Amino acid sequence: MRTIGLVLTLVLGSTLTGALSAQDVQAQLDGRVSPEVRRAVRSIAADAAAHGLPVDPLVQKAIEGAAKGVPGDRVIAAVRALAGRLGQAMAAVRDAGVAAPAGDVVEGGADALSAGFSGHQVSDLVRVSRPPYDPALTLRVAATLSALGVPTTQALQLVEGMIGAGRSPSDVLGLPGQVQTGVARGATPAQAAAGLARAAGGAPPGRLPDWVPPGQRKPRNQHKP
Amino acid sequence: MTTGYHPLVKRLLDGELSLAELPPELRAEGEEALRLVGAADRAPVALSPALEERVMAAVRHAASSHTASLGNRAWRWLNTPRDVELRLRVRPWTVWAGALAAAAALALLLGRPAPQPVPGTQARGGMRDSVLVRFVLYAPGARRVALAGTFNQWDRAAAPLVPAGRSGVWTTTLALPVGQHQYAFVVDGARWVADPGAPAVDDGFGRRNSVVAVTAQGAHL
Numbered sequence: 001m002r003t004i005g006l007v008l009t010l011v012l013g014s015t016l017t018g019a020l021s022a023q024d025v026q027a028q029l030d031g032r033v034s035p036e037v038r039r040a041v042r043s044i045a046a047d048a049a050a051h052g053l054p055v056d057p058l059v060q061k062a063i064e065g066a067a068k069g070v071p072g073d074r075v076i077a078a079v080r081a082l083a084g085r086l087g088q089a090m091a092a093v094r095d096a097g098v099a100a101p102a103g104d105v106v107e108g109g110a111d112a113l114s115a116g117f118s119g120h121q122v123s124d125l126v127r128v129s130r131p132p133y134d135p136a137l138t139l140r141v142a143a144t145l146s147a148l149g150v151p152t153t154q155a156l157q158l159v160e161g162m163i164g165a166g167r168s169p170s171d172v173l174g175l176p177g178q179v180q181t182g183v184a185r186g187a188t189p190a191q192a193a194a195g196l197a198r199a200a201g202g203a204p205p206g207r208l209p210d211w212v213p214p215g216q217r218k219p220r221n222q223h224k225p
Numbered sequence: 226m227t228t229g230y231h232p233l234v235k236r237l238l239d240g241e242l243s244l245a246e247l248p249p250e251l252r253a254e255g256e257e258a259l260r261l262v263g264a265a266d267r268a269p270v271a272l273s274p275a276l277e278e279r280v281m282a283a284v285r286h287a288a289s290s291h292t293a294s295l296g297n298r299a300w301r302w303l304n305t306p307r308d309v310e311l312r313l314r315v316r317p318w319t320v321w322a323g324a325l326a327a328a329a330a331l332a333l334l335l336g337r338p339a340p341q342p343v344p345g346t347q348a349r350g351g352m353r354d355s356v357l358v359r360f361v362l363y364a365p366g367a368r369r370v371a372l373a374g375t376f377n378q379w380d381r382a383a384a385p386l387v388p389a390g391r392s393g394v395w396t397t398t399l400a401l402p403v404g405q406h407q408y409a410f411v412v413d414g415a416r417w418v419a420d421p422g423a424p425a426v427d428d429g430f431g432r433r434n435s436v437v438a439v440t441a442q443g444a445h446l
Contacts, residue, residue, distance in 0.1 A: 060375065060378065060379075061429060063378055063379055064375075064379045064428065064430075065429075065430055067373060067379040067380070067381060068379070068417055068428075068430060068432070069415075070430045074430060075430075078429040078430055081429065082429065111426075114426075114427065114429075115426065115427075137404065137405060140405045141405070141438070143426065144405070144424050144426060144436050144438075147424060147425065147426040147427070147436075148424050169440075170440035170441060173405065173438045173439075173440045174438060174440060176424045176436065176438060177424075177438065179424075180232060180423075180424055181232060181233070181236075184231065184232045184233060
């Protein structure tokens, strides 16, 4: 009898919380999106919440679409697609041994999937992203590297290599900017990433991959005539 | 047509490189950028000499109201441990009703909508972990430029940029929390422009969002 009472209490509590979370979604969307989008996003968000997925990215994507003047049907399609990726990301993160992943980790996983990474690659990266590395950030960095044109396998190796070499989380976060600097100097994204991977264990934090200690000459570039 | 500074010139503006470290072909652009940015709000802020006196007076007033003797006595009375024997005789259903009411109250409390962020400085996370990040866009002919992104719920009015004279350079500085953020410039309230000097990712609507990575050491565009 006591157990039944406890279960009833928990069920009632979670139902109330779910209903209020739907109210929260409504409150955030009110006045920012059309009624049609609001209805659809509430439904998608309720379904996502029932599966333990973070709801905030869905609401933010709807707000972003409306702010940019995107037609309602395309906003709804984008939110629905994001919900699907969040579900896949949740499964991938759980495969990495994280039983109850934080919302931002799932969101980072969805970003990585969107950038072309596979579920296995997401799991691999989460597995190696132990403190002080935040898997939410390493996943987003990998996704940004891919968006810059670095092949996904190479992007994964680069991030994992930085973690393996014990470079700071700030160094990992700065990788996209460093790849872009390399590209601005004429390298392809893959070449820039390869240079960073080679330098992962050598250069001090914040230095460019071709950094050499003061007083030493840079090694001769064999590709130059 | 919107163009921006070369990424190395932007690093020069951020103080990460010196003019001498720029490739020769970029030095003229670097000098021009430094001249333009130097013209923008570098004037020192003058504080009134009476400010410190007013602040200290307010602090003393707050301290004296805090140490009021009546308040102290009431606090000591409330805080002194006492032996109390309490015997309750209740029916089980009243306990369950109380538990349900407490659960409902807790759910109501936790489910309240979050307060709206303050325009211009809002971010996920506290200001304590925030870093000042300067955004620059070269948009000659624009009447107004704003910055919208994940840090301000894509609000087109939250973070306007200011023009640096008539050069076509628009700038703003925002406090952003450590992490990765997506954003775009909004030119004349309608045209969404990715930052030409920053990495960009697909926004899900067929356009591109720029990405800025903020670390404790600064921002990486």
